[in-house]
Amino acid sequence: MIPSVPAVLMDLAGKVAANAAPHVNPVDRASALGLSALLMGLAAENWDSAAHHLVMENRAFRTLLARGAAYAPPPAEHAEDDFRLSALAAENGRLRAALITLQTAVEGRDEAMNDAIWAELRASTERRKTQGSAV
Amino acid sequence: MPEATDVAVRDLSRISGGASRETYRFVASWTQGGQARERKLILRRDPPASLIDTERRIEFEAYRAFHGTSVPAPEMLWLEEGDGPLDHPFFIAEEIVGFQAGPGLLWADPYLDTHARLAERKWTILGEIAKADPVANGLAAVMPAVAAGDCWNRELTYWEGVLNDDEAEPLPIIRAAIRWLRANPPPPAQKVGVVHGDYRTGNFLYDTEGQIHGILDWEMAHLGDPLEDLGWSLNPIWTFGRGLAGGLVPQDQAVAIWERASGLTADPAALHWWTLFNCVKGQAIWVSSARAWLDGGNREPIMVYPAWAMTNAQDRAALQVMGRL
Numbered sequence: 001m002i003p004s005v006p007a008v009l010m011d012l013a014g015k016v017a018a019n020a021a022p023h024v025n026p027v028d029r030a031s032a033l034g035l036s037a038l039l040m041g042l043a044a045e046n047w048d049s050a051a052h053h054l055v056m057e058n059r060a061f062r063t064l065l066a067r068g069a070a071y072a073p074p075p076a077e078h079a080e081d082d083f084r085l086s087a088l089a090a091e092n093g094r095l096r097a098a099l100i101t102l103q104t105a106v107e108g109r110d111e112a113m114n115d116a117i118w119a120e121l122r123a124s125t126e127r128r129k130t131q132g133s134a135v
Numbered sequence: 136m137p138e139a140t141d142v143a144v145r146d147l148s149r150i151s152g153g154a155s156r157e158t159y160r161f162v163a164s165w166t167q168g169g170q171a172r173e174r175k176l177i178l179r180r181d182p183p184a185s186l187i188d189t190e191r192r193i194e195f196e197a198y199r200a201f202h203g204t205s206v207p208a209p210e211m212l213w214l215e216e217g218d219g220p221l222d223h224p225f226f227i228a229e230e231i232v233g234f235q236a237g238p239g240l241l242w243a244d245p246y247l248d249t250h251a252r253l254a255e256r257k258w259t260i261l262g263e264i265a266k267a268d269p270v271a272n273g274l275a276a277v278m279p280a281v282a283a284g285d286c287w288n289r290e291l292t293y294w295e296g297v298l299n300d301d302e303a304e305p306l307p308i309i310r311a312a313i314r315w316l317r318a319n320p321p322p323p324a325q326k327v328g329v330v331h332g333d334y335r336t337g338n339f340l341y342d343t344e345g346q347i348h349g350i351l352d353w354e355m356a357h358l359g360d361p362l363e364d365l366g367w368s369l370n371p372i373w374t375f376g377r378g379l380a381g382g383l384v385p386q387d388q389a390v391a392i393w394e395r396a397s398g399l400t401a402d403p404a405a406l407h408w409w410t411l412f413n414c415v416k417g418q419a420i421w422v423s424s425a426r427a428w429l430d431g432g433n434r435e436p437i438m439v440y441p442a443w444a445m446t447n448a449q450d451r452a453a454l455q456v457m458g459r460l
Contacts, residue, residue, distance in 0.1 A: 001443050002303045002425050008439050015436065031151035035436035042443050089304070096305035103311060118459050121308050125454065128447040135371045135451040135460075 001050070004086065005043045012036045045130055053127040054088035055080070060120045061095035064102070068113055071105040074098060139165040151437075156354065157182050160230055175232055177209070180225035182433050192216060193277055195226050197329070197356040200272040205263045207340075207349050231349040234340035238375055238382060241336070245343045252345025254384040255392055260347060261334055261368060262396025265361035269329050278358045284323040286360040291316055291412060297419040301426035308450045309418045312411055312457065321408040324360035325399050332356050334364045335373045336381040365393050365401060366409030371452035372417055372445060407456070414453035421445045 015036055019029045058080065065074035075098045078091055099117065106113045136142070147161040156179045164173040181191065192214060201208040210229040217224065240246055241253075269275040281289050295313055298306070332355025340349040367373075368381060369389065375382040380389040390401045425442035427433040454460035 002446075003428050003439060003442065008428075008443075011434055012436065025148060027148040031149060032436065034151065035440060039436055039439055039443065093304045096307055100305055100307050100310050103307060104314065107311075107314065117307075121311075121450075122454055122459060125308075125447055125451045125460075129451070130444065130447070132376070132444070133451070134374060134376050134445075134448045135455060 001043075001046060002089075004089075005047070005050075008039060009043060012039060042130060049127075050085055051083060051088060054085070054092050055083075057120075057124050057127065058088065058091055058095055060123070061092075061099055064117055064120060065095065065098055067116070068102040068106060068110075071110065071113070072098070072102040136165065136167070139167050141166040141171075156180065175230040176212070177228045177230045178225055179228070180221055181223040182435070191224050191226060191354070193356060194354045196274060196277045197331075197353040198228065200274050200329075201264070201267070201350070204267075204272075206260055206267070207347060208353075209349050209351075231340055234342050234348050236337065236340050236351065238337040241341075241382065242375070242377070246341075249341075249343065249345035250383045253341055253347070254381065254389060256345065256347045257336070257339065257381060257383070258368070258389050258392035259396040260339075260350060261331070261364055262393045262398075264331055264334070264350075264364065265326075265328050265393070265397035265399055267329050269327070269358055272329075274329055274356075275358065278329075278356070281327060281358050282323075283325075283327050283360075286324045286327065286363070287316075287321050287408070287412070290359060290363065291415070294412075294416045294419040297423055298415070301419070301423045303422065303425055303429060306418060306422075306450070308453050309415055312415055312453045315457070316408065316412055316415065319408065321360075321362070321405040322402065324362070326361065327358050328361045330357050330359040330361065330363050332364070332367070334368050335370075336375070336383065337373075360409065361397060361399055362401060362405055362409045363412070365390070366406060366411075367413040367416070369406070369410050370413045370417055371455050372414075372449050411453065411456045414449060414456055417452070418446065418449045421449060 015032055018024070019032050062074070065072075068074075075094055078094070080088075080091070082088075103114065103117045106117070142163065142165045144161050144163055147159055150158040150160060159178040159180070161176055161178065162173055163176050164171065166172070179191075195211050195214045198208045199211045202210050209231050212227045212229065214226040215221070215224060241250070246253075269278065291313070298309065298313075331350070331353060333352045334350070338350070338352040339347045340351065341347055369386055373381055380386040383389075390406070393399075394401055421441040424438045424440075425446075428438040428442070451460060
């Protein structure tokens with residue numbers, strides 16, 4: 001999730017505290033707190049599974065990139081020994097960029113490979129899907 | 136109002152939502168010709184940083200061009216493009232009172248029975264916008280011109296540029312969609328018309344009878360292919376999880392209403408192109424929302440909501456339009 005959950009929660013904490021002051025306009029307070037609650041709900045929904053999903057996705061992307069090495073050299077090996085969400089997300093971004101390069105290279109040349117990439121991209125959106133998702 | 140005296144503002148309150156402009160309602164009172172008067176008004180002010188960058192004069196003129204026509208739009212009163220009076224540019228308009236805009240209310244009584252009528256009005260009005268002559272209504276004089284054959288390329292290039300500038304993580308699905316769009320361009324526009332730019336459920340004022348009383352949020356209005364607006368209204372992100380166009384009716388029904396009202400044809404292949412394009416545009420907007428927050432230009436919670444709640448859903452919408460979901 002971008003912006004990152006800790007950064008947003010830190011900001012929301014300040015907003016909630018500010019809205020606890022008695023002089024705040026009730027309409028403004030309702031608006032700020034309502035949106036803050038919505039965001040906290042989204043953060044809560046994703047909290048438990050966030051690291052698991054990133055690890056799964058990074059593994060799947062590495063497998064695809066290795067399989068497509070003939071079309072685009074995979075990025076350098078990266079020891080997955082830092083399991084903080086920020087580190088996993090940074091690695092995820094690196095692999096996603098490489099996947100774009102690979103898919104661009106295989107389109108029209110290797111449909112089986114292209115289909116495998118689409119399958120993983122679809123699976124990625126299934127993992128990231130939230131309860132109230134419009135699609 | 137040079138003859139007004141005792142001008143005063145009261146009951147100023149911010150309307151929640153509105154990530155591209157700060158919106159406030161207030162009551163203005165004044166004395167004119169010895170008589171006390173008052174009017175409910177809306178103030179729309181640019182925020183410090185927005186999820187879309189637009190010219191408020193074009194927005195102002197778009198409202199003004201359609202006010203009093205078959206396209207319901209609030210009356211525009213004043214435009215201030217300088218930063219002096221209120222720190223950021225703003226305009227003031229009449230408040231159309233007594234109706235709803237938020238889509239959430241539509242999925243419960245007393246609105247459930249109004250969906251067919253509301254859809255008829257929604258896509259009829261969009262057809263009226265498509266039918267409007269931008270030379271006759273003056274908008275061709277303030278909006279940048281575009282050739283019929285270049286509408287698609289201008290819009291795609293612009294929004295791809297926004298993604299290039301603002302994305303905080305690579306977006307493989309949207310990048311694949313852009314490659315497909317460039318490889319399979321649509322035919323030239325049947326006409327170059329006024330494109331509202333954000334025509335969707337949630338951007339109009341509705342009542343319990345299925346009537347529409349005001350089309351809002353013209354900040355992305357421009358000249359272009361009218362199919363662009365139809366495609367935005369059919370972006371799956373605006374189905375609200377109901378599997379219906381705009382959450383209201385099946386897509387073919389919406390398209391038929393629009394064709395009847397506009398007198399234009401929605402070629403299926405061209406409409407598919409514009410619907411997928413609008414998935415790219417949508418993602419660019421959500422990404423810009425995150426960027427405005429990340430760069431510290433706007434730390435309002437409303438800037439985080441699209442980034443968190445819409446980004447993955449927009450990816451899924453693109454997959455759906457491409458037949459990959």
